[in-house]
Amino acid sequence: MARAARFTADELLDAALELAVEGGPAAVSIAAISRRTGAPSGSVYHRFAGREELLATLWLRTIEEFQQGMIAALAIADTDLAIDACLAHAFDWTAAHPQKTRLLLQFSAHDLVADWPESLGARVHGANRRLREAIADLARRRFGSVTAETVDRTVYALADLPYAAIRRHLPDGRPRPWLREFTAATAHRVLAVGQ
Numbered sequence: 001m002a003r004a005a006r007f008t009a010d011e012l013l014d015a016a017l018e019l020a021v022e023g024g025p026a027a028v029s030i031a032a033i034s035r036r037t038g039a040p041s042g043s044v045y046h047r048f049a050g051r052e053e054l055l056a057t058l059w060l061r062t063i064e065e066f067q068q069g070m071i072a073a074l075a076i077a078d079t080d081l082a083i084d085a086c087l088a089h090a091f092d093w094t095a096a097h098p099q100k101t102r103l104l105l106q107f108s109a110h111d112l113v114a115d116w117p118e119s120l121g122a123r124v125h126g127a128n129r130r131l132r133e134a135i136a137d138l139a140r141r142r143f144g145s146v147t148a149e150t151v152d153r154t155v156y157a158l159a160d161l162p163y164a165a166i167r168r169h170l171p172d173g174r175p176r177p178w179l180r181e182f183t184a185a186t187a188h189r190v191l192a193v194g195q
Contacts, residue, residue, distance in 0.1 A: 006039070006043070007037055007039040007043050007044075009047045009048075009057075010061075011037060011039075012033055012037060012039065012043075012044055012047060012048070012054070013054070013057060013058045013061055015033045015036040015037045016028050016033055016054055016055065016058050017058060017062075017099055017100065017103060018036065018099065019032050019033065019036060020055075020058070020103055020107070020112070021099050021102045021103060021106075024107075025055065025107060025111055025112045028051065028054070028055060029051060030044050030045065030050070030051060030054075033054070049117070052113055052114070052115055052116075052117055053117045053119070053120070055112045055113050056109075056112070056113045056116055056117050056120045056124075057120065058103070058112070059103075059109050059112050059113065059124075060120060060123055060124055060127065062100045062103055062104060063104065063109075063124075063127060064127050065093075065097075065100070066093055066100070066104065067127055067130070067131050069089040069093055070086055070089055070090070070131060070134070070158075071130060071131060071134045072085075072089075073085035073086040073088075073089050074086060074134040074135065074137065074138045074158075075134065075137075077141075079138060079141050079142045079191075080188070082138055083157070083158065083184075083187055083188060083191060084184065086158045087158065087162055087180075087183060087184050087187055090158075090162035090163075090166065091162065091165075091166065091180050091183075094166050101166065105163070105166065105167050109124070135151060135154050135155060135158070136151055138154055138158075139151050139153070139154045142154070142191055142193065143193060153190055153191060154191065156190055157186070157187035157188075157190040157191045158187060161183050161186055161187055161190075162183055162187075165179050165180070165182075165183045
């Protein structure tokens with residue numbers, strides 16, 4: 001009977017997240033993760049082929065978790081409620097996950113992973129495709145068609161605006177309550193039908 005693993009993949013990824021947020025991607029190494037968790041380096045290599053795969057998995061885990069809530073919000077039938085739910089998710093998720101937020105806002109996937117593992121390429125493309133499709137679907141339901149302009153307006157309102165608000169206040173924690181309300185009002189104006 002095989003012995004149960006003492007360190008889960010998520011525990012190792014959580015240690016990598018802490019290291020990346022504290023010292024940037026260069027601070028993440030198999031040895032550093034081993035020191036942080038007490039896991040033998042062999043345990044880390046048992047779960048991940050190497051540093052690149054570990055960092056790529058960390059990025060994917062984080063972005064998929066965030067995108068899951070966005071996709072659920074975008075699917076709400078009433079587009080006004082969908083807009084509100086998207087913005088609420090962006091602010092609430094980032095408040096609940098400050099380290100994950102810092103990872104997503106401070107680094108791009110390419111900052112973390114210079115040579116993206118082929119084994120994870122399909123997964124990252126799938127995640128991005130699902131979000132693009134959900135955004136296009138909301139644009140279609142809101143404006144009656146999917147054009148470059150309607151998609152751009154939707155991305156601006158539901159991604160760019162909250163990103164700017166959250167990023168600006170990231171060092172000291174949460175954005176001010178008025179900023180959340182202002183972001184929602186602005187998003188609704190950008191996505192007003194007939195403009």
